[in-house]
Amino acid sequence: MDHAPERNLSDDAFEAISQRFRALSDPLRLKILFNLKAGEMSVTDIVERTGGSQSNVSKHLSLLLNHGLVTRRREGTSAYYSISDQSVFDLCDNVCGGIENNLEARRQAFQ
Secondary structure (H helix, E strand, O other): OOOOOOOOOOOOHOOOOHHHHOOOHHHHOOOOOHHHHHOOOEEHHHHHOOOOOOOHHHHHHHHHHHHEEEEEEEEEOEEEEEEEOOHHHHHHHHHHHHHHHHHHHHHHOOO
């Protein structure tokens, strides 16, 4: 497995990394991001697809926007969101792969 070269990170860098992980730590925010992977959506579409309330989805979209994970485009009274940082899906793929490997190892341990 290839690994990125080690970096000497400052305390500010560790704080920024921690903030990014916090932004991804809510299931509804992850659900929003995965729905936006298909392309730009209105808040109404996101509410329908995620099952969240309008106010809750808007709150999470605001946080994702502030962390640079999504962008917003306004058209009249509607707001449309899209993914601005595709690397979030690489991170999720890595996490999912780790979870799958862990579950497989546990399954084998009990056979």
